[in-house]
Amino acid sequence: MRTPRGCRLLAATVLSALLAGCSPAPESAAGPALVAPSGYYRAAPAAQGKPRECEAPPPAYTGALDFPSKYEGSDKARDKLNPAAERRYLKLTGDMREMEKGVNVMVGRYFKYGRPQEVACAMSWLASWAEANALLSEEHNHTGMSVRKWTLGSLAGAYLRLKFSASQPLAAHAEQAQQVERWLGLLADRVVADWNAYPKERSNNHNYWAAWSVMASAVILDRRDLFDWAVGQYRHGMAQVTADGYLPRELVRETRALSYHNYSIGPLLMVSAFAQANGLDLREENDGAMRRLARTLEAGLHDPKLFQEKTGYPQEAVGLQQKSRFAWLEPYCVLYPCSQSTDAWRRSLEPLSNYRLGGDMTQLFSGQLP
Numbered sequence: 001m002r003t004p005r006g007c008r009l010l011a012a013t014v015l016s017a018l019l020a021g022c023s024p025a026p027e028s029a030a031g032p033a034l035v036a037p038s039g040y041y042r043a044a045p046a047a048q049g050k051p052r053e054c055e056a057p058p059p060a061y062t063g064a065l066d067f068p069s070k071y072e073g074s075d076k077a078r079d080k081l082n083p084a085a086e087r088r089y090l091k092l093t094g095d096m097r098e099m100e101k102g103v104n105v106m107v108g109r110y111f112k113y114g115r116p117q118e119v120a121c122a123m124s125w126l127a128s129w130a131e132a133n134a135l136l137s138e139e140h141n142h143t144g145m146s147v148r149k150w151t152l153g154s155l156a157g158a159y160l161r162l163k164f165s166a167s168q169p170l171a172a173h174a175e176q177a178q179q180v181e182r183w184l185g186l187l188a189d190r191v192v193a194d195w196n197a198y199p200k201e202r203s204n205n206h207n208y209w210a211a212w213s214v215m216a217s218a219v220i221l222d223r224r225d226l227f228d229w230a231v232g233q234y235r236h237g238m239a240q241v242t243a244d245g246y247l248p249r250e251l252v253r254e255t256r257a258l259s260y261h262n263y264s265i266g267p268l269l270m271v272s273a274f275a276q277a278n279g280l281d282l283r284e285e286n287d288g289a290m291r292r293l294a295r296t297l298e299a300g301l302h303d304p305k306l307f308q309e310k311t312g313y314p315q316e317a318v319g320l321q322q323k324s325r326f327a328w329l330e331p332y333c334v335l336y337p338c339s340q341s342t343d344a345w346r347r348s349l350e351p352l353s354n355y356r357l358g359g360d361m362t363q364l365f366s367g368q369l370p
Contacts, residue, residue, distance in 0.1 A: 034219045034227060036164045037277045037334075039364035043166040045114040052109075054121035057102070058095040060132035065144025067092050077254040079316075093147055099129065100154035104355040107158040110169065111363065119162060119169040126155065127176040130183035136190060145194040146206055150356060152187045153213035153267070156220060157358020159184070163220055181221060188217035188226050200236070204249035205264040207233050209356075212267035215274050216358065227278070234271040234282060237264075241289035245296030251311055258307040259318040261297050266328040266357055268293075273331040273365075283335055294332055298342060327354035330361035 071078040072085035103122050110118035129135075135148050159180065162169050170177045195210045211233035218226035240247055250260040272282045272290065283290060300307045304315040319325050329346040332338065338346065346352075351362040358364070 031224065032278070034222050034224070035277055036160055036219050037273050037331075037364070039366070040160055040164040041166050042111065042363070044111050044169065047114040047116065049113050049115065051115050051117035052121075054117065054124060055102075057125035057128045058098040060129045060134040061095050062132055062134055062137065064137050065135065065140035065148055067141065067143040067147060069143045077252060077256075079254050079256040089143070096135075096147055096151045099125065100151055101355050103155055104158045104359050107161050108353070108359050111161065111165075111360070114167075116169065116172070119173065122158070122162070123170075123173045123176045123180070126159065126180045126183075130179045133183065133186070136186055138190075140194070145191075145198075146209075148187065148194065149191045149206070149210040149213045152184070152191055153209060153216060154356050154358070156184055156188075156213060156216035157356070160216055160220060160358060161364075184217050185221050185223070188214050188221070188223075192226070192229055195233070202249070203233075203236055203240070204247070205260055205267075208237050208264050208267040208271075211237075212270045212357070215271045219274060219278075227275075230271050231275055231280065231282070234268060234275070235285055237268055238282075238285040238289040241286055241293050243292070245289075245292035245294075246310065247293065254311055254313040255316045256318055257311045257313070258297075258300050258304055258315040259320060261293070261307075262301065262320065262325055262328075265293060265297060265332075266354065269328050269331040269335065270357055272335055276335060291336060294336070298345075323349045323352060324354045327352040327357055327361040330365040334365050 068085040068088045069078075070081055070086035070089050072082045074080040074082065103125055106118045106122040106125075109115065110122070135151060137144075140148070163177075191210050191214055195207055198207070211230040214226050214233075215230035218224070218230060237247075240249060242248065247261055247264055250264055251257045253260045268290065275282045296306075300315075301320065304317070307315050326346075326349055329338075329342070329349070330352055333343060333346055351360060353360045353362070
């Protein structure tokens with residue numbers, strides 16, 4: 001059997017190596033190969049159940065990435081929903097969401113039931129979009145840039161699980177895998193260009209999601225330039241965290257400040273987890289900014305008045321009824337020793353899954369040690 005790529009680790013990543021059951025390999029002239037956290041190496045179970053019919057993928061989107069914002073017409077706080085604009089947005093971007101969710105569902109079923117047909121279907125979907133060079137248009141607005149990096153993060157996050165699994169499910173799809181990885185690289189380069197052109201002083205949750213999408217792509221492609229870019233975005237985010245654990249660029253969302261703090265933390269923690277797996281410890285950036293952010297956020301989730309007092313506005317619990325929004329607890333409780341109350345809250349919500357972070361976070365991070 002071929003040695004899993006995850007076994008090529010430096011001594012600096014000895015924890016990840018032990019968790020993955022691997023031994024470090026010598027460093028090459030170009031440095032060690034980029035790896036994923038140990039949960040990504042899990043094998044699929046023996047195939048069980050009847051295979052599902054592979055549905056046709058949504059049509060590859062190759063048009064201009066010019067979409068309305070659901071906050072169209074809102075003031076600078078961008079916290080007032082425009083129902084008509086939201087309907088237009090959902091209609092125009094429906095194929096992207098179908099693609100994101102569909103691929104994640106198929107990959108999730110593979111790791112639950114072990115059926116190789118799920119991989120074959122997921123790869124046919126991905127290859128169809130790769131062949132069409134979907135989402136690579138240089139015509140875009142801010143919402144279009146956002147859709148590009150969200151879609152990349154979802155698809156690259158799911159593909160990572162296939163790429164690194166000890167079951168080697170991509171071995172039977174080598175040609176498609178090459179095609180898909182070429183496309184993911186092009187998308188990642190576009191995402192970097194998109195967000196490099198965005199004013200740095202306006203960096204916010206969008207930059208963090210861009211960082212996650214690029215980090216996932218970096219590890220798939222073993223590209224240090226993409227890895228370093230994602231880390232740079234993370235560090236800029238941590239530099240923004242205040243002494244009392246707030247993100248100023250999310251506080252300006254007024255009634256949605258709490259929701260956007262919660263929305264911001266997931267991609268940041270994923271970048272940190274992948275950096276940690278590659279020997280780069282980002283946990284204490286800006287004097288432990290992530291700890292401050294997580295503790296302030298958790299306090300606000302349990303008592304939204306804290307954010308109301310901070311912003312001067314009552315908080316709308318947008319999306320906070322969905323437990324998928326708290327999937328960040330899984331990487332957080334691996335990177336940091338969680339308090340008993342945080343750990344109890346996390347376990348009460350499990351299993352935790354979020355397709356934009358790559359699927360089943362409980363499965364990917366369970367069994368790892370802080």
